[in-house]
Amino acid sequence: MRFLVQKFGGTSVATPELRERAALRVAAARKEGYTPVVVVSAMGRKGEPYATDTLINFVRQVSRDIPAREMDLLMSCGEIISGVVMVATLEKMGYPAVLLTGAQAGIITDGNHNEARIVRVKPEKLLTHAREGKIVVVAGFQGISEDGEITTLGRxxxxxxxxALGVALNAEYVDIYTDVEGIMTADPRIVTDAVALEMxxxxxxxxxxxEGAKVVHPRAVEIVMQKNIPLRVRSTFSDAPGTLVTNSGEVYKGTIDITRDRTITGITQIPNVVQFKVATGDGPDGLEQQRRLFKALALAGISLDFINVYPHQVVFTVKEDVSEKAAQVMENTGFNPEIRPGCAKVAAVGAGMTGVPGVMAAIVEAMTKENIPILQSNDSYTTIWVLVRREDMERAVRALHRRFINGG
Incomplete structure (x- = not known):
């Protein structure tokens, strides 16, 4: 069987019309000779009776302190409701279908409630239904632990x-259907001439x-990458081909010098971060101070980003919603941090930048033209980050898009 896994997000199953459109995508895949396996997210927004947020708020009227185990049981309901409705839609169109929960589909996870990780997939029941000619619909976002507890997989x-199903079934593709026509060169709400990337x-x-693009979760990409299974990001609302995610050999096939083809692939952003500068002193005492600082923040469960370590100070950022806690931890540990709230992280991402001189110079030039101060910077083989003021974020994204994507 030629498996094709098709995942439909909440916006793709929100109304009867959209569910029928999604079902037509499934039917088309079947007509092309694939064995489609459909994964659905929960449907509905806050306030609608079947929406996950509505169910959570209903229970929180009784108590705000809901145990993680019971919260997982509650949160798994949304995808089951969505799956039943999708099966009904397919059946109405004449296609035999069956719904499997994450547990029934063989999604085995660790026991970390609310943020479980998949450890393996046992697709035997799914394969049995597929061999019987049924379209298998799987409730996404959920699984079962080794000891039989229902778990959810987080954002x-x-x-x-x-x-995970794509890897387990050795699928030809994993298609992620969403409300945009693929992976964009930047957020179209900020850059009006952003375009969908082909590959x-x-x-x-x-x-x-x-770094902030929300079209597909990075963990999903890391999973399909293990078996080199192509992933496509497509729109439920149009017939656009979408974006193919694959290995670099496919993306740059036939290209002699990829640096001339595409140095930067896209620009993205993360708003609402806070920068901390912490003086630690020099020498052995300074090293000990840095150890104490990072240890205290780690024990408090605070995730740091954009970290620069110097002989005399440490600079890093945290998300705005944990900044007060981070400041309190540091003060309790004897540090007096310099705090800059209201920052944003802007990233230029592209595999083609590796070994190419002048990329940072171009970024600084683009920021200088817009009179945008760079508060901090960092880089890797595929990404250069700059920290800017929150009020400068959108101008910074547009400036980098003009410079690298539009050739300006």
Missing amino acids: GGSDTTAA VTYDEICQLAH
Whole structure:
């Protein structure tokens, strides 16, 4: 069987018309000779009776302190409701279908409630139904632990479900259907002339996703990359081909010098971060101070980003919603940090920048033209980050898009 995993997000199953459109995508795949496996997210927005947020708020009227185990049981309901409705839609169109929960589909996870990780997939029941000619619909975002407890996979969990099933079934493609026509060169709400990319590498989309692009979860990309299974990001609302995510050999096939083809693939951003500068002193005492600082923040469960370590000070950022806690931890440990709130992280991502001189110079030039101060910078093989003031974020994204994507 030629498996094709098709994942439909919440916006793709929100109304009867959209569910029928999604079902037509499934039917088309079947007519093309594929055995489609459909993964669905929960449907509905806050306020609608079947929406996950509505169910959570209903229970929180009784108590705000809901145990993680019971919260997983509650949160798994949304995808099951969505899956039943999708099966009914397919059946109405004349296609025999069956719904499997994450547990029934063989999604085995660790026991970390609310943020479980898939450890393996046992697709035997799914394969039995597929051999009987049924379209298998799987409730995304959920699985079952080794000891039989229902778990949920955290943000992007339905993407992760689709990717794991794609690997387990050795699917020809994993298609992620969403409300945009593919992976864009920048957020179209900020850059009006952003365009959908035809192809990107696994590494590039992981970086774009980690740095704020919300089209596909990076964990899903990391999973399909293990077996080199192509992933396509497509729109439920149009017939556009979408973006193919694959290895660099496919993306740059036939290209003699990829640096002339595409140095930067896309620009993305993360708003609402806070910068901390902490003086630690020089020499052995300074090293000990840095150890104490990082140890205290780690024990408090605070994730740091954009870290620069110097002989006399440490500079890093945290998300705005944990900045007060971070400041309190540092003060309790004897540090007096310099705090800059209201920052944003802007990233230029592209596998083609590796070994190419002048990329940082071009970034500084673009920021200088817009009179945007760079508060901090960092880089890797595929990404250069700059920290800017929050009020400068959108201008910074547009400036880098003009410079690298539009050739200005």
